[in-house]
Amino acid sequence: MFLVGLIGSSLVYGLVTTLPQAIIEASPYALIVAGLLVGVGTRYGSGCTSGHGVVGLSRLSLRSLVATISFMASGFVVVYVTKHLI
Amino acid sequence: MKNVLALISGLVFGFGLILSGMANPAKVIGFLDIAGSWDPSLAFVMGGAIAIGFFAFKYAETRDTTLLGEELNLPRNNTVDKRLIGGSLVFGAGWGLGGFCPGPGLVSLGMGYSGGIIFALSMVVGMLAFELIQKNSG
Numbered sequence: 001m002f003l004v005g006l007i008g009s010s011l012v013y014g015l016v017t018t019l020p021q022a023i024i025e026a027s028p029y030a031l032i033v034a035g036l037l038v039g040v041g042t043r044y045g046s047g048c049t050s051g052h053g054v055v056g057l058s059r060l061s062l063r064s065l066v067a068t069i070s071f072m073a074s075g076f077v078v079v080y081v082t083k084h085l086i
Numbered sequence: 087m088k089n090v091l092a093l094i095s096g097l098v099f100g101f102g103l104i105l106s107g108m109a110n111p112a113k114v115i116g117f118l119d120i121a122g123s124w125d126p127s128l129a130f131v132m133g134g135a136i137a138i139g140f141f142a143f144k145y146a147e148t149r150d151t152t153l154l155g156e157e158l159n160l161p162r163n164n165t166v167d168k169r170l171i172g173g174s175l176v177f178g179a180g181w182g183l184g185g186f187c188p189g190p191g192l193v194s195l196g197m198g199y200s201g202g203i204i205f206a207l208s209m210v211v212g213m214l215a216f217e218l219i220q221k222n223s224g
Binding site: 001002003004005006007008009010011012013019020021022023024025026028030031032033034035036037038039040041042043044045046047048049050052053054055056057058059060061062063066067068070071072073074075076077078079080082083084 | 089090092093094095096097098099100101103104105107108109110111112115118119120121122132135136138139140142143160161163164165166169170171172173174175176177178179180181182183184185186187188189191192193194195196197199200201202204205206207208209210211212213214215216217
C-alpha cells in the first residue's frame with residue numbers, strides 16, 4: 001500500500017496543484033542500464049538514498065554513512081564522465 | 087488501519103519528492119554535477135529529512151512496538167563490508183546515469199513519463215535478477 005501511495009502521489013498532487021515538470025535527459029537505453037544498476041545495487045547494498053541516506057543517517061548509522069558516501073561518490077563520477085568527458 | 091497509514095505514508099513521501107525536485111532527474115543530475123553548474127539545493131532536502139527523521143527515530147528507539155502495536159524492527163546490523171560498499175557504488179552509478187533513485191523512479195512511473203516507466207521496469211528487473219542470483223548461489 002505504501003508503493004501504491006508513492007506511485008499515485010503525482011495523481012493526487014496534480015489534483016490539488018500544478019505538477020512541476022520533470023526533465024529526463026537520459027536516452028531510453030541509458031535508462032534501461034540505469035534501472036538495472038539501481039535495482040541490483042540497492043538490493044546488494046541493502047538501501048538507497050532514502051534507506052541509507054535519510055533513515056540510516058537519521059539514526060547515525062556508520063554503515064549507512066559509508067553507503068551514502070559510496071553512492072554519492074559514484075554518482076559524482078558517473079555524472080562527471082557523462083557530462084564532461086563523453 | 088495499517089494499510090490506510092501505509093497508503094498515506096506513500097502519498098506524503100511522494101509529495102515530498104515531487105515538491106523538493108527529487109523526482110526531477112535534471113535537478114538530481116545538477117546536484118551530482120559538481121564540476122559543472124552545481125546545484126547543491128538537494129543537499130538541503132536530505133538535510134531537512136534527516137533533521138526531522140533524527141527526532142522521529144529517537145522517539146521510535148524508546149518504544150517496543152509501533153504506534154499501531156506491531157513489532158518494531160529497527161536494523162541492528164552495523165557491519166561495513168564489501169557488499170554494502172559494492173552495492174552502493176553500483177547504485178550510485180545508475181543514479182548518476184539516469185538521475186533516478188528508486189522512490190522518484192516510482193513517482194515518475196505514476197506521472198506517466200515514458201522515461202520513468204522504462205527506468206522503473208528496468209529497476210524491478212534488476213531487483214528480481216539479483217534475487218534469482220542470490221537464491222542460486224546461496
